[in-house]
Amino acid sequence: MTTTSEHVQEADTLSRRSGNRLVALVSRVRELGLLVVLLLIVAVVGVQVPEFLTLSNMVQILLSISILAIVAIGETLVILTRNVDLSVGSIVGFAAFVAANLFKQNPGTSLLLGILVGCALGLVLGVINGLIVTWGRVPAIVATLGTLYAYRGLEFLYAGGNQVSASDVPDSFLSLATAPFLGIPLLIWFAAVLALVFGYWLRASRTGRQLYAIGSNPDAARLAGIRSGLLVFGVFAISGLLSGFAGVLWGARFATVDATAASGLELQVIAAVVVGGVNIFGGSGEILGAMLGALVLGTIDNSLSFLRVSQFWLQAIDGAAILIAVTLDAFIKRWVQRLLITRRQR
C-alpha cells in the first residue's frame, strides 16, 4: 500500500519536475526565437543594404536603445511583481533636465555630483510611487498614471519654458554618453553592465526569486512569508533610481533638453519588455528577454531608415511587433498547457 502511494508520489514529482523543465525550456525557446527573428532581420536587411552590416551601424543601434534598455531593467522588475510603472518617461525627462540644468548653471560641477543628483531625484520619485502603491494600497496603474502627470508637471514648473542646449553644458558632461571605452561608447557599457548585474541578481538571488513568487501568486507569496510590501516598494524605488540615471544619460546624449524630454518613453519601454517575453501580469520573464525585446525593436527602427522606408511606418511596425509577440506567446502557452496535460494523463 505504502509502496504504491510512494510510487505514485514519485511519479508525480517526476512528471512535475519534467513539467518544470519543459516550462524552463520554453522560456529559453522564447528568447531563442527572438534571437532568430533578430538575426533574420539583420540578414535580410544586410543582404539588401551592405552598409547596414557595418560595425559602426551596430554600435549605432546599441547606442539608440541603451537608455531605453536601462529603464526597461527597472520596468521588468516592477512588471514581474504584477505591477506597472507608467511614470518612467516623466522621471527620465525630469532627471535629464535637472542634471543638464545643473551643468548649465554651475559649469564647474563635478560629473559625479551631476550623476548623483539625477539618481537621487529618480530615487525620490520612485520611492513616492512605491509608498503610494504599497502603503496607500493604490493600484500601480492608477498611482503611476497620476505621477506620470504630476512629475511631468513639476518638471514644467521647474523648467519654466527654459531649454538647455549643447553649447550650455561642459564637454565632460556630453562625453558621459559618447566617450569610447575599448572602442565602444560608455552609454552601451552602462546598459550592458546594469543588465548583467540585475539579470544575474534576479536569477540567482533569493530576493530575485521572491519577486517571481509575488508576481505568480501574491497571496501565496505572502502566506509563504515573503515580505511582498517591502519588495514591491523596493522595485519601484529601483525603477525610479534607474530612470533617474537614464535621465542623466539622456541629457548627456541629446544635449538639447527641454521639459518635454522623453515624453511617451513609458510606452516604448513597456513594448520592449512585452516583446521580450515578460508576462504583463507578472511572474515570468527575464531581464535578458527584455533586453532582446529592446534590441529587436531598435534594429527594426534602424533598418527602416536603411531600407528608405518612411519614418512614418516606424510606429505602426512597433505596434504590430507588440501584437505579434503577445499572439505568439498565447499560442505557445496553449501548446505547453496541452502538452503538460497529455503528459500527466500518461
Next chain:
Amino acid sequence: MKLLRKQLSAWSWEALLVVLLLLTIVLGNSLSPYFLTPFNFSLMVEGFVEIAIMSLSMTLIIIAGEIDLSVASVLGLASVMMGITWNAGIPLWLDIIIALAVGSLAGLVNGLLVTRLGLPSLVVTLGTLALYRGLAFVILGSQAVSNFPSAYTNFGIGDVPGTLIPWTFVLFVLLALLFIVVLHRSWIGRQIYAIGNNKEAARFAGIRVDQVKLLLFVLSGLLSALAGIVLTARISSARADNALGFELFVVTVVLLGGINIFGGRGSLVGVILALFVIGGLRNALGLINVSGDIQNIVIGTLLVFSVLGPNIAQRIQSALSRRRLAAGSAKNV
C-alpha cells in the same frame, strides 16, 4: 446590511465629487471674475467634448474589467480618414460614415484579439495604440487637411441658435443619457457589471461574456471615431497627431469618477461629475494663465488622492476601532 453599506459607500463617492465640484466652482470664481460667465462655460464644455465622449465608452469597458488604451489613436485615424476622403472629393456625409466605419473596425480588431485569443487588453490596446497612430501617420504624413466646408466646421464651434450651448455639447448630453439608461437601467448594463465582478460566474449565469466584450470594444472604436469627427470639425484641421496622448486623460477622468480599475464598480454619474471637476479646474487655471502642462500637477495629484484618500481614511478608521476594541477587552478583564 452589508448591501446597504455598499450602496452608501457607492453614493458617498459621488457626494465627494459634488463637494469637489463645488470647491472647483468657488476656486474658479475667486481666481477669475470670468469663470462663472455663460460664455466661459460654453468654451469649457466645447474644449472637453471629445474626452467626454470617449470617457463614456471607456467607463463601460473598465467596468467590464478591460481597458482600451487605443482610443486617442483611433480618434487620430478617424480624423485622418475625414481629411483624405474629403480631399478625394467624397461628399461629407459619406466621409463621416467612412470614418465611423474605420473606427468600428479598429475597435473590432481590438475586441477580436482580446476575446478570441484571450490576450490581455492592456497589451493589445497598447500595441494598437502604436499601430493605429502609425497608420494615421502613414496615410497622411505630417500634412494637415483644413479646407472643410463651413457647414461641418460650424458644427464644431457653433452654438444652438439663441443660446450659448455648443452643438457638440448637445451631442454629448444625448449620448450620455443613452449610456446612463443602458448601463444603469437595462439588462446589458447588469451583464457588464456581472462580467466585471466575476467573469466565470457571469459565464455560468448564461451571459455571453465574449460577445458583450467584443461589442464594447467596437462601441469604443465607434465613439472614438465620433470624437475624431467632432475634434476635426472644432479645430477644422485633420492631422495624424490629433489628440496625441489623450488616452491617459480619458482613463484619468474615468478613474476619478470612481470606476474601479479592476472592474465591476462605479457609475456614469460619477464619471460625468469628474469630467466637470477636471474641465472646471483646467479652465480656472487656464484663466489665470497656468499652462496645461502645469495644470497636470493638479490632475495627477487628484487622481492619486481619489484612491489614496479613501484608503487612508479606512486605515485610520480600522486602526481606531481596533484600539477601541482592545481598550474594551482590557476593561472586561
